[in-house]
Amino acid sequence: MRSMVLQLIAVISINLKSIPQRIWLSLSTVVAIALVVMVLLSFLAMANGFTRTIAGSGANDVAIVLRTGSRAELNSTVSHQQVQLIEDGPGIARAADGKPLVSSELYVVVNGVKRSSNTTANIPLRGVGEKGPLLRKDISISAGRMFRRGTNEIVVGKGLLREFDGIGLGNTAIFGATRWTVVGVFEAGGSVFESEIWADLPIVQSMFHRDNYFQTVRVRLTTPAALKQLETYSSNDPRLKLDVKSEAAYFAELASQTSDLIQKLGWPLAIAMAFGALAGALNTMYSSVAARAIEIATLRAIGFGMVPAFLGTIVESLFLAAIGGLIGAVATYLIFDGTSASTFGGNFTQVVFDFKLSPMLAIEGIAMALAVGFLGGVFPALRSARMPIVVGLGG
Template sequence: MTETFSISPRLFGPLGFFAGLMVLLAIVGKVPISYNVRNLLVRWRITLMTALAFTLVVALMTVMLAFVNGMYRLTLGSGQPGNVVVLADGATDELFSNLGYRDTSDVERHPGVLRDDKERPLASWEVYIVVNQPIPNAGDGKRKRRFLQVRGLDDPARAGAVHNLPLHPGGSWFSAAGVQPLRGDVGGEQAIQAVLGEGIARELGKDQGRDSLHVGEFFEVGPRKWVVVGILQSSGSTFDSEIWAKRQIVGPMFGKENYTTVVLRTADATAARETAQDLTANFKKSAVQAQVETDYYEKLNTTNQQFLGAIIVVAIIMAVGGVFGVMNTMFAAISQRTRDIGVMRIIGFARWQILVSFFLESLLIALVGGLLGCAIGSLANGWTASSIISGGQGGGKSVVLKLIVDADILLTGLLFSLGMGCVGGFIPALSAMRLRPLEAVR
C-alpha cells in the first residue's frame, strides 16, 4: 500500500506548479471565488458537460496508464537482482535459445553461484516452450487456439528457490518421475504432473467453467493429460502465466531436446553482475550470453514502451479536443457576462484581475472534471488483462497482468486535466481582460 500511494519525485515539479498557481491566483485575485462558483452553478448544464469531457479523457487515460503500469510492474517483479540468466549466444529470447548440456554444464560451477544446504549449486536448468493449444469447447466465432508457456525443469524445488517462488499451501513440486497414474492404476495411462502459475490456473479453469484449477485437477496440453500438483505464489511476475513440468518429459514431447535457459543464484546484485560479465567474456566451452535477470526482464519492456508511446499520443490528441471544448465554454461564459466584466472594470477591478478570475474558473472546471475522471479511472485498479511483453525482436511472453492505478497515475491524470484547463482557459481569459469597460456595458 505504501508503494502504491507514494509519489515519484518527477511529479513534484508540475504538482507544485499547479498547486502554487491555484493558491496564488486565489490569493491575488480580488474578484471573489464565490462569484466564479456561482456562475458555474448558474450555467450548471454547460459546466457539467465541459467537466464531463475532462472526466472522460482523464478516466480513459488513467485506465490506459494503469495497463502499462501493470506491464512494467510485471517485468520488474519477474527478475531477481541476484540471479543470472544464461542463454545461447545470439539468442534474443529464451524461446530462441539452444544450450547443449555437455558444453554448458560448467556454468553452474562458477564460483559466484551460491550453493544450497546439500552443497548443490543454486542453478535451475530449464527448457522454455510455447505450445499452440486448441481451446476445449471453443464455440463458433470464438478463438480456437491459445499459446501456453511451458517450462520444463530438472529440479522444481531448486527452481522455486532460485526464482524465489514458493508454492501455495496444499501443493507440492512434481516428483522425480514427473508423472502419476491417471486413474489410480499404476500400469494405466500416466498424467504429467504440473505446477501452475496462479494466472494460468485461472485461465485453464475457465475452460472447465470454473474460477481456477486446483491441486488434483486435470487438464490437457498437447497430446497428454496433465494433473495439477501445486500452484505457484507467482502473482505479479511473468511466471504467473507458466506451466512447470518435468523437462525430460515436456522437452522431447514438444521437440526441444536441449535446454534453453540456465538461471544461477548469486549472493547479490553486484555478484550477479560480475558473474554475468565473467561468463559472457570468459566461458570458453560454448559461447553463452549471461545477463543479470533484472536486465533480461528490463529488455522485455520494449512493448511496454511502445504501448506507452501510443497512449501518450492518443491522450494528447484527445486533450486537444478537450481544450477546444473548454475554450468554447469559456468564450461563451465571457460573452454572456460581458456586462459583468464592464461593471467590474468600472468599479475598479484591474485587467489582470479579470484575467485571473476567468482563468481560475476554467481551472476549477478542470479540477472537478479531473478529480471525477481519476475517481472513475481508479475503479480499474486490480482488473486483470492479458497482454504480451517482448524485447521487440520476436519471441516474448504472453502474460496475465493486473491493472495498477497508483498515486503517480492519479496525479498524472489530474495534472493533465489542469494542463488542459490552463491551455483552454487562458486565451478566453485574455480576451475577457481586453474588453473595454464602456463598450462592455452597452
Template sequence: MKFLKNFGLVLLLAAVLVAWVAMPWYGALAVAVLLALWMLLFRSGAQTRSVAAVGISTLTQRMGSSAVIVVGIAGVVGVLVALLAMAEGYARTQRNAGSLDTAIVLRGASANEVSSALSREDIVQIEQAPGVARNAKGEAIVSAETVVAANLPVRGSPTGDSGSAQVRGISEAAFTVRPNARIIEGRTFQPGLREIIVGKGAVRQFDGLKLGATLKLGNQPWTIVGIFASGDAMDSELWADANVVNDTYKRGSGRNSATVKLENAAAIKAFSESLENNPALKVKASTTLEFFTKQSEKMTQMLRAIGITVGAIMAVGAVFGALNTMFAAVASRAREIATLRAIGFRGLPVVVAVMLETTLLALIGGLVGGALAWLIFNGFEASTMSAGAVGKLSFSLAVSPQLLWEGIKWALAIGFIGGLFPAVRAASLPVTTALREA
C-alpha cells in the same frame, strides 16, 4: 498588432505546456503556494481574489455549462489513466519476475529464452562460475530450463478458440531462484513423471486447468497436480520437470536458459564477466530484473502510445468544450468585468481570476476521472500476447499514484488552454465596448 498578440499567446501556451509536462508533483505544489502567497500579499492578488470569488460563486447558476467542462475532462482523464494503467500493469508484472540477486543466462545474441539454446556442457560451466550461490550441500543454485509452447482452449471463448500457453521445464532449484512462487493448491510434480503444475494466471485464461485434470502436451497425457502463484509473469505459465519436457518435445539434454541465484546483488559483475570471457562459452548474463524489464519495453511503449494518442484526441474535444463554455461565461459577465476595470482593476487580476475558475472546474474533472479509473480498473485482470515470449501473459491493471498525477496534469493543462483565450479577451476588451455588448 492583433496577430502579434495572438502569436505571443500561442508561444506562451507552448512554453507553459512544455514546462508543465516535465513538472513533478512537488513543483506544481510550489507553484500553487507561490500563487496563494501572491493573492494574499499583493494588491493585484487581492483584486484577483475578489474577481475569482464572484466567478466561482456563480458556478451553481451555470451548472449545465460548468458540467460540460467537468464531464469532458473527467472522460479524458478516465480513459487516459485506464489505458496507461494497462501499460503500467503489464510492465510491473514483468518486472516482478526479476530481481537484482538472480541472473539469467542466454545464448549470445538471443533476445529471449525461446531463441536461446544452451548445451549440457554450457550449464556445467555456468554452475562453476564465480558469484553463484550454493546450498547447504555445496551445490550451485541454478535452474536450467526449457521453454515450449502449447495450444490450450481459451476460457470463455464462444467459438472454442485456442491460445498459446508457455510451458517451462524446470529443475529442483526453480523455487529457490524464484522465492515468490509457491504452491497454493495441490502439490508440486514428482521428477520423472508427466505431472505438471499451472500458474493461477493460466487458470484464469484457459479451460480445463484444474487439479486432477489431464492435458495433452506434445501428444502425451499430463496430469495437473498443483496450482502455484508468484504475483508476476510466471503466473501465466505451466511448470513441469525439465527432463520429461525435453523427452516429450525431443529436445535432447540442452536447455533454453539458466536462472542463477547469486551470492549477492554485487556478484553479477564477476559472474557475467567470467562467462563472457570464457572462450568455451558464447553466452550473455544479466540480472533477471534487467531481463524482464527489457522484455516489457516494446509492449509498454505501444500501450502508452495508444493511451496518449486516444487521450490527446479526446482532449481536443474537451478543450473546445472548455473554450465555448468560458467564452460564454465571460460574455455573460462582460458588464461586471467592465465595471471592475473602470474602477481600477487591472487586466492581470481579471486574466488570473477567469483562469482560476477554469482550473477549478478542470481539477474537479480530473479528480472525478482519476477516481473512476482507480475504482473500476485498478486490479482489473487482463491478458495479452507476451512480447518476446511464446504464450499469453496474464496481468492486472495498475492505477498508481504517478498515473493519477499524470491524469491530473492533463486535466489542468486542458483547463489552462480552455481558460487562457477567454481570460485574455475579457481583460483586453475595451470597457466601452464591453458595456455596449452587455
C-alpha cells in the same frame, strides 16, 4: 498590491458563483476532461501493472544465461555441455549437498483458451528440474501438490487461472499430442512466474522432442557482485560465449519493451481526445465571458483592472478542469485498479497482471486536465480582460 488581491478574490468569487447559470455547458466540459483523464490513466495503469509484474520478478543474486544475442528465452538454446561448464563457473552458490544451485530449463509455448473471449492464446509451459523452484522467491503451492518427477503432471500459476479455462486443479489439458494432469496451483508473489505452467524438465524435453538442449540456465550467485566473475568466465571460454545477465536486469528489459508500447498507444489517444475536450472548454469559457459581459464591464467601470478579469477567467477554467481530472482519476481507480488482464510479454506469451494506478500516475492525469483547462481558458480570459466597457454595458 492589496487592492489587486482583493479585486482578484472578488472576481474569482463572482465567476465561480455564476457556474450554476451555465451548468450544462460546464458539466459537458467536466465530463469531457474526465474521459480524457480516464483514457490516459487506464493505459498508464496497465503499463505500470505490467512493469511491476515483470520487473518485480527478477533477483539481483540470480543470473540468467542465454545464447548470445537472444533477447528472450524462446530464441535461446544452451547445450548440455555448456550447462556442465556453467556449473563449474565461479561465483555460484551451492546447496546443502554441495551441488551448485543451477537450474537448466526448457521454455515452450502451448495454447490456452481465454475466458473473456473463448479464443486461443499462447501460454508458457516451463520444464524445470529440482532446483528450479529454489531459484525463485516466494514460490508456494496454494492448492494441490507439486508434480511428481517422471510423470505427465503439471502445476499452474495462480495468475493463469484467472484468465484461462481448462487448466484448473484436477483438469486434464492437451498440449501437443500429450495429455497432462493439473495436480497443483502455485503462487509466486504476484510475479511473472504466476503466468506459467510448470512440468518435469525431462518429460517436457521428451514430449516436445528437444532432448539435447535447453533454452535457459538460472544460477544462484554467492553475491550480486559475483555476476561479473561469471560473465568473464563465459566470455573467456570459447565453448560458452553465452550472454550472462542478472535476472532483475533481464526482466526489467522485457518490461520496458512492452510498457513503452502501451504508453505509446495511450498518450496519443489521450492527446487526440484532449483536443476535443479543449474545444469544449473554449466554448464553455467564451459563453461564461459573454454571459458576464455586464458584470465584467461594471467592475471595470468602478476601477477593477484587466489582470483580475484575466486571472478570474483562468481560475474558473482551471476549477472545472480540476473537477474533471479528479473525477477521471477516481473513476479510473474504482474501475481499473486491481483489474486482472493479460497481454504479450517478451516471449510472445500471455502475461497475466493487474492494473495498478499509483498516486504519481493520478497526478499526471490531473496535470493533463489542468493543462487542458489552462489552454481552454487563456483566449476567453484575454477577451474578458480586453473587453471595452462600452461594449460590455451594451453601448
